[in-house]
Amino acid sequence: MPEHIVHILPEQVASQIAAGEVVERPASAVKELIENSLDAGARSVSVEILGGGSALIAVGDDGSGMTRADAILSLRRHATSKIRSAADLSAIRTLGFRGEALASIASVSHLRMQTRRAADEHGVEVAAEAGNIEDTRTCAMAAGTRIEVRQLFFNTPARLKFLKTLATEQGAIAEAFQRIALANHRIAFRLTADGRTIFDLPRANSVLERFRQVLGPRIASRMLAFDLDRPGVRAQGLAATSQESFATGRMIFTFVNGRSVRDRVLIRAIEQAYQTLIPRGRHPAALLFVNMRHEDVDVNVHPMKTEVRFRNGGAVFDVVYHAIRDRLADQTENASVATSVDTSAAASDALAPSTDDAAMGLITTASMGEDARAGQSANAPGDSVPNPRADAPLRLVPD
Template structure:
């Protein structure tokens, strides 16, 4: 029995042009994903218009009302009407302009897209005009135009967003979620434009009221408060064609998520994985695994070297030379974190250097008791100081750590430079009170009491020595008086023998001595040969199933962390006063000295006022 394929009867024409209203709604879906997208587009238009003050009011998470008012340049009647048409823009003239975009907006879709899915009312006036103009539109169609009284600038009201696209309206999140998204979007724009006043109100409640700030640090303080602002370090690295500057949290401050990492390219807030990865890698070995820093990163470059036209909402960019950008960002932050004890005033992003009245810069960080509880318990059974604390003299000189105090002053309405804060004293310059619980060194500072975790401090010193030697060709080895045999587990012996080259690179002079034995002839010089066999055993025990192979430099750093941890002085070891002074001097000559390689704090501080309040003084 034969079968026939039944084909559907089709009309003669299956390709057609979408109606203008449907096309506008599709475009709106790309540009205006949610109320926060509309707020972002409208605020960016205000900034492009030269506004010095921007106010935003929302109701019901932005779905009922979004009102954005500014004191920018305003528009004529003809421009106001034309601005609501698709592809209308004042920011580019030809395709060639797309290669060097210098404004936040440029697509010419925002106002038309928003108007196509809402009831929109625009009031605008130029300073030179006697009256303003009001334009009312519904679903993209202009319903009315009239003159109005308004101060110079523009006010746009968007009501009942997505009223004619119920599918989009249905997928909006809860009221609180949409409000939060608007606040986060608004916050990013405010952080990038400290010289502009911003105000955000939600359902009659003021969320942000930010006056014009003198500096990026002051704006950061306005948004996030003084507690974290005082823990931010200014950084600035300028290389040909690329400049990375901003604020980075000290290594003793970290967060459970990456939401405190803000990245901007030529003043535009972006979500770029490469920039975030560069920031995160700059904090490697400085904060605990799984924690994230707070960073305000501004990357400046030639507009032709970055493509901002790769995403409808302009939140992603593409760099012409991403590797060079990564390198500048990484070193800008990493070099600043190398020594966090000096004081550097934050530069005014994008403005010429003038005077400053910012607060004193960063210093020793006051930590809560919770920070100290994150320490791994390294207690050793012995409370005696039988063997000396071995601290091999470092080839680095004091001069290498006497970094010049670079000052980039911020804008100050009163004029005149403010004196920079004095650098934080070095650990070795502080008065040693003694040792507490055979694990913590107590120091007296002008600000209060400083406690140093001796294991974390020695671990950082040791780790940096080992890493420097490894990069210089191999960790230096000191021979043992007599070879020592190290027995291996038969299950892991083959893996260990296969990693002989890597083990030697880490400072252990070993040779195979039978199928399950190694002959140890030398150990890393930084520890001395006495405990070499135990150190090697600990290293082999911590070796994963993949052995010592694979992972590159990052894998070696993880093994060096283990080596530094096992070989450093433990909590529970009583130190003599000369040993304490020696450790503090070594710590002062070490980069990244405020945290151990696993990210735990080396010190915590109890402010003098805090102590006095406990005694009710």
């Protein structure tokens, strides 16, 4: 029997294990890269995919960019610009806080990053394969960052084998893209799949306008604005009238401090607000933004940051339930008043400390069906709000 049975894993193996926690499919990589762009202050984000994201994921932005040293360091495990000490974990204020997503993605792909700060004369290009930096050079580019991820999971064939069909992976990417776009209406987004434009979303003036851009004017015209602000918790957003219901919960979107999450407390509060108002077995449409003190919610409970834990779940449930239920009691107000919903994570900072979980379904172009397709013909000639391409190669495929 060997003297030692416990040993330290090689760095490459450890990186691939970490990648499995953070990047389970191409959509996970897309989400992480877009969130990094938003944290960098981007006002415009473009996403390009080929082969369902397995062949290529390219995310470009006009954010702050990085220096040569930071660009190289960003590909190392546990490198981050967003956390300095353990105390920071109790009040996360950024989206991509883990600090290892980029390194994890690089460890299972061929990655090329180009980045430039506005103050720098030239940009820097870093090429890496399986997490190892192969080349660095200067490059000409506009301020911002562009990251290309090619042949995702090329060195982990078992992970590659478990990817689903191209249509399913494209649909998952579109769904992740939609959630982020809905939560950031002041940012312009573009998604292209295999050379075809799926979404082209200019900056919107309101949450309702962005909702219309993404999901079409028919359902948008049936949404009611709600807003309830109580000490420590604010619930605001859009909820469908009781005349609208759906066979599944795919039209329910929930966000906490600007982060898309899956939380049973939130989904139960929304569903119960519609109890007795829609037929049993049917589900509402809702876009919910919960803003609260960062220290009152733990977002570090899941590797992909899609789950949260509330310090006082009962209070959160109560605010969400009454915000929607009370709004449904009077459905006569025109939905066009929904222009002041603040979806930014910074809104939670306004909740002074001294004052007294959600199944996100797969929403793709095809699953939007007649609503989104009708939106393309329903827009007035002067309407600058585009809608998803109805002929995009996306369809809903159950996972």
